[in-house]
Amino acid sequence: MSQIQPIDAVVYHVLPDFIEHFFDEVSGSPIRVDGDLYTYEKQSKNIYWVKNIWNKPFIADFDSISDAATLLKNIQRNWAPYTYRLARRTHLIKEKLPYISDKPKPFPYFAPQTPMGSFTLIDEHHLLASASCSSPWPCGSIQFEEDHINPPGRAYRKLWEAFALAQKLPQRGERCIDAGASPGSWTWVLASLGAEVLAIDRAPLAPSIAALQGVTYLKHNAFTLKPESLGPVDWLFSDVICYPPALYEWIAEWVEKKLAKNYICTIKMQGKAWDAATTAKFANIPGSTVIHLHHNKHELTWMLLQ
Ligand SMILES: C[S@@+](CC[C@H](N)C(=O)[O-])C[C@H]1O[C@@H](n2cnc3c(N)ncnc32)[C@H](O)[C@@H]1O
Known part of the structure; x- marks a missing residue:
């Protein structure tokens, strides 16, 4: 049986190229660091130099890959993995979750209204996750079907x-x-x-x-x-x-x-x-x-x- 433990903090998925700007913005020291995920006490001001913000993080323990997928699915449909540790196990959990297309999107495209959660494995039997994230894109990333012919630049x-x-x-x-x-x-x-x-x-x-x-x-x-x-x-x-x-x-x-x-x-x-x-x-x-x-x-x- 999985236990879900909310954390009274926020997880910032940082932009490695702008990590110094992020450090400029945040107060205090990180509670934990998992690759590009920095967990901090809730901040009193807006933080801009990030890919995504995990607003309501929790840690959950699970026995098997199926248990992990079930506990996430019981919360909501959409979950994007951030793979830092245990890539194979993360992938197997993803395979058991509802499909999220990572194909480039044709324009016009509007952000889905259904929430996009994020999770990562912190060890074989614990995941860090948040159902509510600031970005509607999986892990804050979106690709479009590009037009290589008509526009004079990629801006x-x-x-x-x-x-x-x-x-x-x-x-x-x-x-x-x-x-x-x-x-x-x-x-x-x-x-x-x-x-x-x-x-x-x-x-x-x-x-x-x-x-x-x-x-x-x-x-x-x-x-x-x-x-x-x-x-x-x-x-x-x-x-x-x-x-x-x-x-x-x-x-x-x-x-x-x-x-x-x-x-x-x-x-x-x-x-x-x-x-x-x-x-x-x-x-x-x-x-x-x-x-x-x-x-x-x-x-x-x-x-x-x-
Ligand atoms: C990044 S480019 C814009 C690219 C453009 N959005 C595109 O999609 O092709 C920035 C532009 O700002 C223009 N610029 C700089 N200062 C300006 C000003 N004071 N008034 C008007 N244009 C200016 C530059 O000439 C340059 O073409």
């Missing part, structure tokens, strides 16, 4: 992922601003959805993108354009490479003047450090989400959706 994957999380897309004819648009893979996504896109950048769009129906290009510094000269718009996107405070100042004006309904912006960190103060300012805009997407690099994504 479109982070916009696809943001839309998948938002469960919302620009509609045909909606007005979008794409700031820092060059070479144009975000603009390509928006135009493909039938939106009207004003693509702003000091650098040109790829000719194939500039020629798309619904796309207008404006060669300009986005931040010297006043919101009232461009808006109102349905969506404001920014993937501008800049110091985060420059983006924040511009965005704060849009928000204050209520000239955009929805926002998806990349907060790009400059150099090796990250700008915690400006990230907190973005997060403090009411209704905001700040997240490290699977497809983000040294950057976070800020979203504000109507």
Whole structure:
């Protein structure tokens, strides 16, 4: 008979490339470390530099592989294994759980509403798990069926992922601003959805993108354009490479003047450090989400959706 013991803590599935940022954010010392899983006492602030957060972890003991699968299935359907120890045994438990497809997803794709749990084996007869996790993707990872022909870069994957999380897309004819648009893979996504896109950048769009129906290009510094000269718009996107405070100042004006309904912006960190103060300012805009997407690099994504 399995025993489930809740732990009064949180498990962070860290991003090895940004572990120093994570250590910057968390307070205290880890209670336990299992590969990339760091268990800490509950934190009083948001933690951004992680793949996934296991919100309600527990440790359970089990006799057999079947027992482990049964105890998880009795809680909910979806469980993603994080394999650190005992790879074969972990795989055998996974095989006995309901199937979760890890195939690349076609776009448009919306995050499933059913909870995605995570588990890992800590020894042959104990697992660490959480039914509630911050990411709807298995272990915080999602792959899309990529388009290697039409977009002029791969940045479109982070916009696809943001839309998948938002469960919302620009509609045909909606007005979008794409700031820092060059070479144009975000603009390509928006135009493909039938939106009207004003693509702003000091650098040109790829000719194939500039020629798309619904796309207008404006060669300009986005931040010297006043919101009232461009808006109102349905969506404001920014993937501008800049110091985060420059983006924040511009965005704060849009928000204050209520000239955009929805926002998806990349907060790009400059150099090796990250700008915690400006990230907190973005997060403090009411209704905001700040997240490290699977497809983000040294950057976070800020979203504000109507
Ligand atoms: C990462 S790229 C954008 C990639 C684009 N989202 C795509 O999918 O192809 C960043 C862009 O920001 C532009 N940029 C930097 N500062 C800018 C500014 N002040 N105003 C407008 N564009 C700017 C750069 O020229 C560069 O093209």
